[in-house]
Amino acid sequence: MRSDLMKTGVEKSPHRSLMKAMGYTEEELQRPLIGVANAKNEIIPGHIHLDKISEAVKAGIRMAGGTPIEFGVIGVCDGIAMHHVGMKYSLASRELIADSIEVMAMAHPFDGLALIPNCDKIIPGMIMAALRLNIPALVISGGPMLAGRLQNRAIDLITVFEGVGAVKAGKMTEAELKEIEDAACPGCGSCAGMFTANSMNCLSEALGLALPGNGAIPAISAARYRLAKQGGRQIMELVRRQILPRQIATLTAFQNAMTVDMALGCSTNTVLHIPAMAHEAGIDLPLDLFNTISEKTPHICSLSPGGMYHLEDLHRAGGVPAVMARLWQAGLINGEPLTATGKTMAENLAGVRVLDDEIIRSLDHPYHTQGGIAILKGNLAPEGGVVKQSAVDPQMLVREGRARVFDSEEEAANAILGGAIHPGDVVIIRYEGPKGGPGMREMLTPTAAIAGMGLDKEVALLTDGRFSGGTRGAAIGHISPEAAAGGPIGLIQEGDAILIDIPGKTLTLKVDETELVRRRAQWKLPEPKIKHGYAYRYSRQVTSGSQGAVLQD
Incomplete structure (x- = not known):
């Protein structure tokens, strides 16, 4: 066992003495030691109940003959961090989470890891750690909130x-x-729509690193606690069989997850997190692969913010397994990858059926013929931009408008809420990317303001920052290269014509090349917005949004 490094042999007598100081018995130390990474805190509604989830997981581990050892993990609530300096630290927390779990599992060589997240950056951060460490690991989420x-x-x-x-x-x-x-928010759980947290919990299931049901069983359901106990037992089986995360999260498994992403209409943040997780597994996922998969995958679940349904409705209709079964039967999902159940995806899906054909539509009666996400490229975004096309009003799919340029989210939000934005405008928010923000802030406040003011069918928003999974409308983010890296978005001037063509996958700044060359010669990099601490160090090391905003190797 891996844990023998800290508990076996006469040389480890001091180590055992320290373990006994915490009440562990000889028998408990002889069993496999399972690290339980618990992100419970009292600032995220999705995490407020994770102490109870953890107790269920630990009970399952003990039932299966293991010894659970819990440790804490940080987490940021994106909703509470929104529209102030706190959002600069949200995406950046993903790397800290991955690093801190690596530190804990290397300093204390556990035999396996039970990972208990529930919200936006915590889920991919934990999966990144699991793939980096490549020891038996299982994701066991806290489940979604009920709709209000x-x-x-x-x-x-x-x-x-x-x-x-x-x-x-x-x-x-x-x-x-x-x-x-x-x-609106009636109790614990990750916010009720197909926002980033629920997107990632569903995709962890589709990737095979979580048990069936992980994505959609409500947080308050007894079934969620039964699943947590089952997860505790299952991590012991993964340890016994030495089934490792990289054996599960293969390229084919990632393609399965991306297919489910398109069918569900997941958050645009998945375009950051999927490549980042693949990077830890040593897999290169080019951005164009999202379009390739989107073009052949119908959008069959219309959940908030683009639709009227919520995660509890998806669960009632059969959950992620039912979505995957429908895709598998149509040949869009590969059944061969191994999963955390110890079985193949095909074995998991055998006999699964859809329980509500309106919530999970058939492939010949989809909400949209293409998947939920599209990657746009052009002279404004040479490395790409991302839009949740399933949440865009049809009349905004192709639109030319005049640029209204802002160098921060606050400036743009003040203009929108102050009535300074009008039909036909294209709001540009720049210097909010991974480097320039720093931290690539979500722009839910300005996009929600546009929608709430009834302008979402007439105004588009483009940014080198990113959007909440709750954003709807012609909101195009992750524009790369970002302004702080010298990207063309930094050259836009007030009143420039911008052409958005989502079906054509293009994003064009209608300014001739001679003028852009002149502007580039005059462009200067602004002073960093934060000049000290973690956010500053992050800004110096982070890569482009088109690369998943991972840190440079």
Whole structure:
């Protein structure tokens, strides 16, 4: 066993003495030692209950003959960090999470890892650590929040964000917004729509590193706690059989996950996290692969923010296994990859069926004929930009507009909420990329304001930052190279014509090359927005959004 490095032999008598100081018995030390990486904290609603999930996981480990050893992991709540300096630290926390788990598992050589995340950067950060370490590991999430209810309609966090714009536009009173605020988030769990956290929990299941049900079983359900116990037992089986993360997360498995991504209409943040996770597995995933898979994968689940359904509805319809079964039967999913169940994906999907054909539509009756995400390229984004095309109004799929240029999210949000943005405008928010932000902030406040003010069918937003999974409308992010790296987005001037063609996968700045050469000669890199601490170090080491915003090797 790997843990023998710290517990076996006369030389390890001091080590055993320290373990006994914590109450571990001889018998417990002789068993496989399983590190339980628990991201529980009291600032994220998706994590507030992870102590209970952890207890269920540890019970499962003990039932299967192992000894669980829990340690903590940090986490940022993107919703609470939104629209202030805190969001500069959200994406950057992913690398800290991966590094800290690596540190713990190398300093204390566990035989396996049970990974308990539930929200945006924590899930990919934990998976990155598992693939880097390549010891038996299993993702066991805390599950999604239920949707809120108000006047017999389902609402969620995005309803609140968009309500702010509605109040500013005079379409809603502050008292009405307060009613939404009080009802939208009814309890623990990752926010109820197909936002980033639920996207990543569903994709961890599709990738094979989590058990079936991980993505959609509600946080408050007894089934979630039964799954956690089952996960504790299963990590022991993975240790016994020495099934390793890189044996599961192969190129084919990643392609399966990307197919599910398109079918579900997941967050654009998956375009950052999937390549970053693949990078840790030694797999190169070019950005163009997203378009290749999207073009042949129908969008068959329309969940908030693009649709009316939530994760509890997906669970009721059969969950991620039902989506995958439908894709597998059509030949879009490869059944050969090994999964955390110890069986192949095909064996997991045998006998699985869809329980609601409206929530999970058939492939010949999809919500959209192509997948949820598209990669756009052109002279404005030579390395690409990302849009959640399933959440774009049809009349915005091809649109030419005039640039309204802002060098920070705050400037843009103030202009939008102040009524300075008008139909036909293309809002440009730059110097918000991985380097320039630093930290590639999410832009949910300005996009939700545009939607809440009723402008989402008339105004587009482009940024070298990124968007929340809750964003809808013609919002194109991850524009690479970013402005701080000398990208063309830094050369745009007020009033420039910009052509967006989502079906054609192009993004064009309609300024002739001679003028762009002149502008480039005059361009100067602004001073860093943060000049000290972790965010500054991150800005010096991080790569482009088109590369998953991983740190330079």
